[in-house]
Amino acid sequence: MDSHEAKRLPPPPPVVPPNLVPELEPTKKTTLLPMARRGFGSNGERIHLLTNHFRVNFNNAKGHFFQYSVTITNENGSPMEAKGIYRKILEKVQETYRGHLRSKYFAYDGDKTLFTTGALPKNTMEFEVVLENTPSSRNNTGSSSRNETNDADRKRLRRPNRSKKFKVEINYAAKIPMQALANAIQGMKTDNLQDATRVLDVILRQNSARKGCLLVRQSFFHNDPPNILPIGEGVFVARGFHTSFKTTQRGLSLNIDTSATMIVKPGPVVDFLLANQNVKDPKDLDWNKAKRALKNLRVKVIPSNREYKITGLSEERCKDQVFIHNLKNEKGEVYGVETTVYKYFTEFRHVELKYSGDCPCINVGHKPARPTYIPIEHCELVSLQRYTKSLSSSQKACLAETSRQRPPQRMASLTTALEKSNYSADPVLQETGVSIGSNFIQVGGRVLPAPRLRVGNGVEIQPRKGPTVAMWVVVNFSAQCDTNRLVSELIRSGKMKGIEVEDPYKVVFKEEPRFRDAPANIRVEKMFEQMKSELKEKKPLFILCILAEKKNSPVYGPWKRKNLIEHGIVTQCIVPPKDLKDQYITNVLLKINAKLGGLNSMLAMERSQAMRVTQVPTFIAGMDVSHGSPGTDVPSIAAVVGSRKWPLISKYRACVRTQSPKREMIDNLFNRVTNENGEVVDEGIFRELLEDFYFSSGKREPENIIIFRDGVSDSQFNQVLNIELDQMKKACKFVRDNWNPRFTVIIAQKNQHTKFFQANSNDNVPPGTIVDRRICHPHNNDFYLCAHAGMIGTTRPTHYHVLYDEIRFSADHLQELVHSLSYVYQRSTTAMSVVAPICYAHSAAAQMRTAMKFEDMSFSETASIHDGITRSGEPPVPSMPKLNSAVASSMFFC
Structure with missing residues (x-):
C-alpha cells in the first residue's frame, strides 16, 4: 500500500473537538544539551596522521580580558555612515592617547567592541581624533541644492581629500577571566571559554586587517596577484586562509586552512x-x-x-x-x-x-x-570586493580547478601562511601571553574497511534489482544530439547492467524551431501538447529529456514542475556529450534505475542481522535546509528524507516544504491543525515520512529513529535538540500516546576546516579514515570521517557530532553505521563524503527550488499572492505544491 492511501499510522487517535484538544507542550521542559562522549572506537587499521592544527600555549592565567563598547560619531555628534574607516580611527586613538591608555593595546573587531588585556584607566573614556586625507562625503557632481562655481569645481578636483574630526567614546562592558584559556589548554571544563576564544579570534582578524586584507568572517585575503585568479565573466577567485581557535582533547589549538572567495574585477x-x-x-x-x-x-x-x-x-x-x-x-x-x-x-x-x-x-x-x-x-x-551573485557552470568548473590543491601543496601553503602572519610579533597577542606553535599536530587515526556491497555478480557494478524501463519516450529541447545512437546505447548498456530497457514508445519528440525563443514555460507546454497529440490517451511512465544547456537550462525548472507536480511522470534530464562513453551511459542508467524504484547496489548487512538497524525496525532520516542566494529574500526550503522498506537502508522518500527566508530550524516537522471535517490532524513532515515507513515496511512501527542533520553550526546544536527533536517527539506522541521510539541525533558538518595528511606522502588519507582522539571535542561525542577517496584535491573529512543517543550505540557500532551509510548513495558506485540521507535531502531541496523558481521572486512578492504557515509576526510564505501521488514515494531527487 502506498502511503498516500492512508491518513495516519494506526491506531488513529480519537477525534477530539478543537476546544478540547489536549496541550502537548509540557508546562515545564528540561533543556537538552549535547551528550558527553561514552567511549572511543577501536576498529580499523591504525594510521599516523598530521592535521592542520597548531598548538597554542598560554602563560597569563591570572589576568582578565576587559570588553568595552565603542561609539564613533562625527564631530557634530551625528552617527557615522562609513564603517570602513573605523579601524583607522581606533588606531589613531591608540597612537594619539597612548599615555592616557596606560600603553594598552586594543583588540578591535572593526565595529562596536574592543578588548584589552587588563583594564583601561577609566570605565568611560572620550577622545577626539583627526584623520588626514579622509574621503569627503560631499557629492562629486551637481544636484538640485548645489551652490558651487566653476572655480570651486576645479579647486575640488585639485584638493580631493580633507582632514576630518571624529569623537570616540569607550565604555566598560564586561571582563573575561583568562583562566578559561588555561583550563582549556589543560583539558578542563570551564566557563567563559567561548568569550575568551572570541577575543583571540578578534586579535587575529585585526592582525590581518592591518595588512590590508579583505576579511570574510574568520577568513582573510591579501591583495596578492599570484593568489587572485580569473574564473571568467569579470569574476576572480581570491585565495586566502581561514583561522579559528579550537578546544580539543589535547588543549587549545589554532586551525589554519586555505580559503577562497569571489571578487569582482578591479x-x-x-x-x-x-x-x-x-x-x-x-x-x-x-x-x-x-x-x-x-x-x-x-x-x-x-x-x-x-x-x-x-x-x-x-x-x-x-x-x-x-x-x-x-x-x-x-x-x-x-x-x-x-x-x-x-x-x-x-x-x-x-x-x-x-x-x-x-x-x-x-x-x-x-x-x-x-x-x-x-x-x-x-x-x-576598488580592489578586493566580494562577488556574491550565483556562479555560472563554467565559473564553478574554473573555481574548482583553481582552488584544488594536492596534500603537499596545501601543507606548504599553510606553513607559509603561518610564517607570513608572524603572530609571535603581534603586540596584542604578546600582551595576552599567547604563543602559537609552528608544527602540524600529530594524531592517530584508524582506517575502517569498506562495507561489503551486494552488486550482481560482484565483478562489476550492477543493479541488484532492476525495473523494466517500459512505455518511455524521449524529448529533445533543441539539443544537437544523435538520439538514435543514445537510445541504442542505453538499451545495450542496460542489458549488460541488469536493467531491461525496452524500445521507447516514441523515439523522440523534437521541439519545433518556432518555439525555441519562447519563454521556458511556453516551450514546456508546447512539448506536452505535442506528446498528447501523438500519444492520445497513453501516458508515458518515464521521459528522457535532452537539454541544450548544461546546469542552467531555463527549461529545467518548468519541465520538472510539470512532470512532478501536474502529471506524476518520472523524468531524467541530460546534456549528452558528443563522445558517448560507457561510463556516462552507466551513470545515466544508475539515476533512471533508482528513480523507477530499483536498487543499484545494497549493503550485505541490509538482508542480514549484522547491525542493530537491521535487527529491529529502524527509521533513518536526513534533514537539510536550502536558503536563497546572498542578498535575496526568497523562502528557504526544508527537505527531509526518510528510509522505507525496512530492513533496507538504501531507499528513501522525500518531503519538502517552504519556510521563512534564512531560517535554519525546520518549522513543519510537527504541525497540528483542524481539518475541514473538524478532525485534529498532524500535517507535518515527520508524520508523512513515518506513515510511508510503516506501510512500506510491512506495517511495522520503528523502534529506533536515527536523524542526520546537515547545515547547522555549533551554536545551533541546542536548537536542534530543543526545537527540531521536540517536534519529532510530539509527532510520535500524536500518532500514539504510548509510542516512545528511541532517538539518536547526529549532526554532519561538511564545511569545516580540519584536514588530515599522511607524513612524507603525496597521497590523500585512505578512504575510511576516522579520527576520534586528540583534536576532537574534549567532552562531547564527535569524530571525523573521510569515507571517500580524494582523487584530485585534498580530502575534506566530515565532522560528525552525536548530540543525542537513546539507542545507546557503542562508538564502533555508530561509526560503522555512518561509514556504511556513505556507501548507499544510488547515484554513485563509490563512497560519498557524507551519509546518503543528507545527500538526498540536499538534492531534494535543490531540485524543488529550481522547479518552483523561488529565486525569481522577492519575499514580499510571494507573500502577497500565496498563503502559507508562518511563525508569529512574519509575513506568509508561499506553500510548496504537493508532489503528484504517482511520484511522491519515488526517489525523484536522484
Missing part, C-alpha cells in the same frame, strides 16, 4: 561589465543586468580618488539625464539651471567623455530623492 567599471556579460562594446550591454551586478559595490572616482558605494544607475543615458545645477550670479544670488550630466562634465568641468554619453550614469547618492550621478568611464571598482 579597474574601470565598464571593463567589468563587458567581461561579465561577454560582450565587446558598451552599446551591447544589458543595463538591467548591469544594475543588479553593480549594486552596493564601491567605486573610486577619477581623478578625485574619492570612494563611493553604488546605489543604482540613472534612468536615462548620460546625454539625456538632467538635473538642476545651482549657480550664483554677480550679486551672489543662487539660481538653478537645468542641464544634463554630460553637458555638466564636458562644458562646466571641461572633462572629456569618450563613450559615457550613450550609457547610464553611476548613481552614488545615499537617498532616492537626491541622486548623485557620475559618468561611467570616471568610475573604477
Whole structure:
C-alpha cells in the first residue's frame, strides 16, 4: 500500500473537538544539551596522521580580558555612515592617547567592541581624533541644492581629500577571566571559554586587517596577484586562509586552512561589465543586468580618488539625464539651471567623455530623492570586493580547478601562511601571553574497511534489482544530439547492467524551431501538447529529456514542475556529450534505475542481522535546509528524507516544504491543525515520512529513529535538540500516546576546516579514515570521517557530532553505521563524503527550488499572492505544491 492511501499510522487517535484538544507542550521542559562522549572506537587499521592544527600555549592565567563598547560619531555628534574607516580611527586613538591608555593595546573587531588585556584607566573614556586625507562625503557632481562655481569645481578636483574630526567614546562592558584559556589548554571544563576564544579570534582578524586584507568572517585575503585568479565573466577567485581557535582533547589549538572567495574585477567599471556579460562594446550591454551586478559595490572616482558605494544607475543615458545645477550670479544670488550630466562634465568641468554619453550614469547618492550621478568611464571598482551573485557552470568548473590543491601543496601553503602572519610579533597577542606553535599536530587515526556491497555478480557494478524501463519516450529541447545512437546505447548498456530497457514508445519528440525563443514555460507546454497529440490517451511512465544547456537550462525548472507536480511522470534530464562513453551511459542508467524504484547496489548487512538497524525496525532520516542566494529574500526550503522498506537502508522518500527566508530550524516537522471535517490532524513532515515507513515496511512501527542533520553550526546544536527533536517527539506522541521510539541525533558538518595528511606522502588519507582522539571535542561525542577517496584535491573529512543517543550505540557500532551509510548513495558506485540521507535531502531541496523558481521572486512578492504557515509576526510564505501521488514515494531527487 502506498502511503498516500492512508491518513495516519494506526491506531488513529480519537477525534477530539478543537476546544478540547489536549496541550502537548509540557508546562515545564528540561533543556537538552549535547551528550558527553561514552567511549572511543577501536576498529580499523591504525594510521599516523598530521592535521592542520597548531598548538597554542598560554602563560597569563591570572589576568582578565576587559570588553568595552565603542561609539564613533562625527564631530557634530551625528552617527557615522562609513564603517570602513573605523579601524583607522581606533588606531589613531591608540597612537594619539597612548599615555592616557596606560600603553594598552586594543583588540578591535572593526565595529562596536574592543578588548584589552587588563583594564583601561577609566570605565568611560572620550577622545577626539583627526584623520588626514579622509574621503569627503560631499557629492562629486551637481544636484538640485548645489551652490558651487566653476572655480570651486576645479579647486575640488585639485584638493580631493580633507582632514576630518571624529569623537570616540569607550565604555566598560564586561571582563573575561583568562583562566578559561588555561583550563582549556589543560583539558578542563570551564566557563567563559567561548568569550575568551572570541577575543583571540578578534586579535587575529585585526592582525590581518592591518595588512590590508579583505576579511570574510574568520577568513582573510591579501591583495596578492599570484593568489587572485580569473574564473571568467569579470569574476576572480581570491585565495586566502581561514583561522579559528579550537578546544580539543589535547588543549587549545589554532586551525589554519586555505580559503577562497569571489571578487569582482578591479579597474574601470565598464571593463567589468563587458567581461561579465561577454560582450565587446558598451552599446551591447544589458543595463538591467548591469544594475543588479553593480549594486552596493564601491567605486573610486577619477581623478578625485574619492570612494563611493553604488546605489543604482540613472534612468536615462548620460546625454539625456538632467538635473538642476545651482549657480550664483554677480550679486551672489543662487539660481538653478537645468542641464544634463554630460553637458555638466564636458562644458562646466571641461572633462572629456569618450563613450559615457550613450550609457547610464553611476548613481552614488545615499537617498532616492537626491541622486548623485557620475559618468561611467570616471568610475573604477576598488580592489578586493566580494562577488556574491550565483556562479555560472563554467565559473564553478574554473573555481574548482583553481582552488584544488594536492596534500603537499596545501601543507606548504599553510606553513607559509603561518610564517607570513608572524603572530609571535603581534603586540596584542604578546600582551595576552599567547604563543602559537609552528608544527602540524600529530594524531592517530584508524582506517575502517569498506562495507561489503551486494552488486550482481560482484565483478562489476550492477543493479541488484532492476525495473523494466517500459512505455518511455524521449524529448529533445533543441539539443544537437544523435538520439538514435543514445537510445541504442542505453538499451545495450542496460542489458549488460541488469536493467531491461525496452524500445521507447516514441523515439523522440523534437521541439519545433518556432518555439525555441519562447519563454521556458511556453516551450514546456508546447512539448506536452505535442506528446498528447501523438500519444492520445497513453501516458508515458518515464521521459528522457535532452537539454541544450548544461546546469542552467531555463527549461529545467518548468519541465520538472510539470512532470512532478501536474502529471506524476518520472523524468531524467541530460546534456549528452558528443563522445558517448560507457561510463556516462552507466551513470545515466544508475539515476533512471533508482528513480523507477530499483536498487543499484545494497549493503550485505541490509538482508542480514549484522547491525542493530537491521535487527529491529529502524527509521533513518536526513534533514537539510536550502536558503536563497546572498542578498535575496526568497523562502528557504526544508527537505527531509526518510528510509522505507525496512530492513533496507538504501531507499528513501522525500518531503519538502517552504519556510521563512534564512531560517535554519525546520518549522513543519510537527504541525497540528483542524481539518475541514473538524478532525485534529498532524500535517507535518515527520508524520508523512513515518506513515510511508510503516506501510512500506510491512506495517511495522520503528523502534529506533536515527536523524542526520546537515547545515547547522555549533551554536545551533541546542536548537536542534530543543526545537527540531521536540517536534519529532510530539509527532510520535500524536500518532500514539504510548509510542516512545528511541532517538539518536547526529549532526554532519561538511564545511569545516580540519584536514588530515599522511607524513612524507603525496597521497590523500585512505578512504575510511576516522579520527576520534586528540583534536576532537574534549567532552562531547564527535569524530571525523573521510569515507571517500580524494582523487584530485585534498580530502575534506566530515565532522560528525552525536548530540543525542537513546539507542545507546557503542562508538564502533555508530561509526560503522555512518561509514556504511556513505556507501548507499544510488547515484554513485563509490563512497560519498557524507551519509546518503543528507545527500538526498540536499538534492531534494535543490531540485524543488529550481522547479518552483523561488529565486525569481522577492519575499514580499510571494507573500502577497500565496498563503502559507508562518511563525508569529512574519509575513506568509508561499506553500510548496504537493508532489503528484504517482511520484511522491519515488526517489525523484536522484
